[in-house]
Structure formats: C-alpha cells, structure tokens
Amino acid sequence: MKVHIHPRELRSPPTAAATAAAAAAAAATAAEWEETVQQLETLELSDPAVSSLSPQEREQLWPSPPTAAATAAAAAAAAAATAAEWEETVQQLETLELSDPAVSSLSPQERQQLWPWVAEKDAANHHYLLLQQPLQQQQQQQQQAGGPICRLIGYLAYKQNPQNSSLSLLRIFISPSQRRRGTGEAFFGACMLIIHQQQQQQQQQQQQQQQQQEVTCFVPRLAVKFVESLGFTETVGGPQKRPLEGPPRGPPSVAVSLNLPAFVQRLLRPRRPVASAPKRGP
Structure with missing residues (x-):
C-alpha cells in the first residue's frame, strides 16, 4: 500500500473580533507611516544637497515601501487562502474521525474535547502531519476536476513549546480500516523522524543566519574612508574582483558591507585598561 506523509500547519481563521482589531491596527499603522514620511522628507530637505535635486532624483534616493493598499490586499488574499x-482540511479530519464508531457515538461536546483543532486559544501553534493514501485510477477519474487525488487515513497533531524545544503530542488517529496493518506504528515512526529533521534544519538555519549576517549599503566614494573606520569593507565582485559600483544614476558610489556578528563581538569586548606610565622620581 502506498501512502504519503504531508507535514502541514493548520491555523484557525481569525474571528470577527480579531479581524476588526487587525483592521484597526492596520489603519493606525498607515496613519503613523504617513506622519513619519512627512518627518523624513522634512529632515532630508533640510540638506541643501538634497533640496537642490529634482523630484525624480529624490525618488531614487528615498526607498519606496509598498503602499498600504497593496499590503492590505496581499494580507487579505493570504488570509482567505489560509x-x-x-x-477543507477540518472537514477531512472530521470525516476521518467520525469513521470510528467510538468517536461517532460521542456527543458534540465530547468530540470537541478530543479534537485539537477546536481549541481557539492556541490552535495557531498546532502542527499536523497528515497520512494520505493515493486513490485508485478509477476513483481518480470519478473525482471532479481539481478535486483531491488522495484520501486522508490518519494524522498526528502536536504543539511546540515556545520556551524550549519540547513537543506535546495532542492526538494521533488512524483510520479503523488501517489499524491492523501496522500503519499506525509506521506512521508514528515516520512522524518522529520528520519532526527531528525539521528541528535540525531549523537549528542549522539559525546558526547560518547568525554567522552570515551582513549589513550592506552604497556610500559615496568620498565617504569610504569614514565607513571603513566604522568596520565596513568594500564589496568586490565580477571577474576582475573590483569594488562593486553603485547605481548608474546619482553620485558615484561604491558597495560596502559589515560583518554584523564580528562587529558586535568587537563592540561588546571589554577594553583592557591602559596602564599608566610609572612616575619618575625627582
């Protein structure tokens, strides 16, 4: 029997109150951003070198973040897809659970106590590993276009403790028709292997990010010596290993980078006290 194990994170859709609170927070953020932009423009225009530029040249200097409308539209689309x-997944989970007479005979209140996705407080922290069995070719042809090509036959739900790396298993369920075939034991072992690999990958990514954190920017050529005194170095590239040039428009500039972990280590390193010279006698 061929089965597929798909790790999938489920998040319950926000309630009406949460949606209203998010909309209010987005409006407050947009208003704060508009006010901050005005302050930034006033600050920049206080420099004669900036105020003498044309509006097009200023736009090249000033970063242009996405508009509030675009951000809201992207957030709404992501929320709708989630x-x-x-x-869809909850319907499949409930159908799977109700295939067990021991579950279908329970009252709705008793089922809610069993099913982890009913919890509203920490449902966003729940992770699900789904066990799916591919449908036969004849069954696939009977499915409507775009319909599922796999049948859910089991799942494992767990919660990760944000304070440490420990996990809490919430529920493991296997279809009654698959329980005597050793499917549950094999599925549990595969889930533990997947969780272990995910944790190792997360730890490796965190270590790599800490080691490879860099601060990069373009600075005018006249300011290279100053930024080098801060710890920056010129970024070289290309076949001739020359310093990377800045944008073709605007003043001549060069790319520089700062190794952030090394800089912070030097910054926090305790300085040795300078020994005072011995006093000379009369």
Missing part, C-alpha cells in the same frame, strides 16, 4: 485550506 481560511479556505483550513475549512
């Missing part, structure tokens, strides 16, 4: 995926 909610649709959530509803």
Whole structure:
C-alpha cells in the first residue's frame, strides 16, 4: 500500500473580533507611516544637497515601501487562502474521525474535547502531519476536476513549546480500516523522524543566519574612508574582483558591507585598561 506523509500547519481563521482589531491596527499603522514620511522628507530637505535635486532624483534616493493598499490586499488574499485550506482540511479530519464508531457515538461536546483543532486559544501553534493514501485510477477519474487525488487515513497533531524545544503530542488517529496493518506504528515512526529533521534544519538555519549576517549599503566614494573606520569593507565582485559600483544614476558610489556578528563581538569586548606610565622620581 502506498501512502504519503504531508507535514502541514493548520491555523484557525481569525474571528470577527480579531479581524476588526487587525483592521484597526492596520489603519493606525498607515496613519503613523504617513506622519513619519512627512518627518523624513522634512529632515532630508533640510540638506541643501538634497533640496537642490529634482523630484525624480529624490525618488531614487528615498526607498519606496509598498503602499498600504497593496499590503492590505496581499494580507487579505493570504488570509482567505489560509481560511479556505483550513475549512477543507477540518472537514477531512472530521470525516476521518467520525469513521470510528467510538468517536461517532460521542456527543458534540465530547468530540470537541478530543479534537485539537477546536481549541481557539492556541490552535495557531498546532502542527499536523497528515497520512494520505493515493486513490485508485478509477476513483481518480470519478473525482471532479481539481478535486483531491488522495484520501486522508490518519494524522498526528502536536504543539511546540515556545520556551524550549519540547513537543506535546495532542492526538494521533488512524483510520479503523488501517489499524491492523501496522500503519499506525509506521506512521508514528515516520512522524518522529520528520519532526527531528525539521528541528535540525531549523537549528542549522539559525546558526547560518547568525554567522552570515551582513549589513550592506552604497556610500559615496568620498565617504569610504569614514565607513571603513566604522568596520565596513568594500564589496568586490565580477571577474576582475573590483569594488562593486553603485547605481548608474546619482553620485558615484561604491558597495560596502559589515560583518554584523564580528562587529558586535568587537563592540561588546571589554577594553583592557591602559596602564599608566610609572612616575619618575625627582
């Protein structure tokens, strides 16, 4: 029997109150951003070298973040996709659970105590590993276009403790028709292997990010000596290993970079006290 194990994180869709609170927070953030932009422009224009530039030249200097409308639209689309995926997966999980007479005979209140996705407080911290069995070719042809090509036959739900790396298993469920075939034991072992690999990858990514953190920017050529005194070095590249030039428009500039972990280590390193010279006698 061929089965597929798909790690998938489920997040419950936000409630109406949470949606309203998010909209209010977005409006407050947009208003604060507009006010900050005005302050930034006033600060920049206090420099004659900037105020003498044309509006087009200033736009090249000033970063242009995404507009509030674009950000809101992207957030709404992502929320809608998450909610649709959530509803579809929850229906599959409930159908799977109700295939067990021991579950279907329970009252709705008793089922809610068993099912981890019903919890509203920490449902966003729940992770699910789904066990899916591919449908037969005849069954696939009977499915509507765009419909599922796999059948859910089991899942494991767990929660990760944010304070440490420990995990809490919430529920493991296997279809009654698969329980005597050793599917549950094999699925549990595969889940533990997947979780272990995910934790190792996260630790490696965190270590790499800490080691490879760099601060990069373009500075005018006249300011290279100054930024080098701060710890920056010129970024070289290309076949001739020359310093990378800045944008073709605007004043001549060169790319520089700063190794952030090394800089912080030097910054926090305790300085040795300078020994005072011995006093000379009369």
